[in-house]
Amino acid sequence: MNWTAPEIFIHATDAVGKTKIPALAKKTGLSVTEDPDSGWLLQTSANGLRIVRPDGVSVNVDFIEGKVNRRADESNFRKQPLARALGMNKPFAASTGIARVPRVIDATAGFGTDAWMMASLGCSVTLLEDSAVLCALLNDAIDAALANVATARTAQSMHVIHTKAVDYLTDGSANSADIVYLDPMYPMARKQALVKKGMQFLHELIGPDSNGSELLSSALAKASYRVVVKRPKGADVLSGTENWNGQMTSIDSPNTRFDVYHVGTRR
Numbered sequence: 001m002n003w004t005a006p007e008i009f010i011h012a013t014d015a016v017g018k019t020k021i022p023a024l025a026k027k028t029g030l031s032v033t034e035d036p037d038s039g040w041l042l043q044t045s046a047n048g049l050r051i052v053r054p055d056g057v058s059v060n061v062d063f064i065e066g067k068v069n070r071r072a073d074e075s076n077f078r079k080q081p082l083a084r085a086l087g088m089n090k091p092f093a094a095s096t097g098i099a100r101v102p103r104v105i106d107a108t109a110g111f112g113t114d115a116w117m118m119a120s121l122g123c124s125v126t127l128l129e130d131s132a133v134l135c136a137l138l139n140d141a142i143d144a145a146l147a148n149v150a151t152a153r154t155a156q157s158m159h160v161i162h163t164k165a166v167d168y169l170t171d172g173s174a175n176s177a178d179i180v181y182l183d184p185m186y187p188m189a190r191k192q193a194l195v196k197k198g199m200q201f202l203h204e205l206i207g208p209d210s211n212g213s214e215l216l217s218s219a220l221a222k223a224s225y226r227v228v229v230k231r232p233k234g235a236d237v238l239s240g241t242e243n244w245n246g247q248m249t250s251i252d253s254p255n256t257r258f259d260v261y262h263v264g265t266r267r
């Protein structure tokens with residue numbers, strides 16, 4: 001697939017948004033426009049940040065009102081496939097013998113949906129993201145969640161780092177992790193209408209995966225308990241396990257499969 005990264009401009013729609021422009025421009029390196037018809041926009045206003053496509057369709061990251069927070073409130077949340085893949089369907093200490101909050105590196109943060117779920121399960125989550133625009137959206141949503149009584153505690157467990165994940169995972173001085181979570185981009189489904197809006201945006205903004213196997217091999221070297229890889233149902237397992245001979249299991253959900261690489265032995 002031929003993919004070219006779209007040019008994105010920062011655009012403020014009100015006075016509050018204008019005050020945020022200098023910091024945003026510094027963090028993202030994007031140019032500023034006054035013209036709302038300039039193409040892709042990182043739109044800033046009193047209501048926070050949104051990414052707007054040239055056709056006017058937009059997405060934001062919302063950990064307060066968004067679907068992600070309602071999912072985390074579901075009564076069977078701890079029995080859902082993600083919790084089971086992480087080993088968080090039981091108290092972490094009971095599974096591992098480690099009496100502290102599990103430390104997760106989400107090496108492909110995207111819109112932070114999975115990271116929010118993991119933080120809601122009680123993990124401390126370091127979100128790595130290569131896209132400066134996505135980092136800005138994530139930080140904006142985390143700041144809003146920190147200021148909200150109902151979401152502040154979960155938001156406190158999330159820390160965004162703008163980096164190439166392989167650099168971070170292979171940097172010996174970076175924080176250690178019990179679990180490394182990977183959700184690399186995968187090819188766009190043929191039936192575009194079936195793909196959720198957020199995923200369509202990611203495909204247009206980020207393009208196809210180019211480093212999945214490198215991510216997996218560095219994740220396997222970094223995690224002390226598990227590496228969890230999210231794949232579309234029916235997709236091949238990620239390559240990158242050439243130097244690894246451990247046990248791998250899979251957990252299926254209707255559209256997704258979680259491949260679980262058991263790095264550490266249960267204590």
Ligand SMILES: C[S@@+](CC[C@H](N)C(=O)[O-])C[C@H]1O[C@@H](n2cnc3c(N)ncnc32)[C@H](O)[C@@H]1O
Nearest residue numbers: 108109110111112113114129130164165183184
């Ligand atoms: C499929 S999305 C992840 C979606 C995410 N799990 C969620 O819940 O929103 C993959 C993301 O990983 C990021 N990514 C891919 N390779 C990366 C790398 N080497 N370092 C950092 N981020 C990376 C992409 O920019 C993209 O935002």
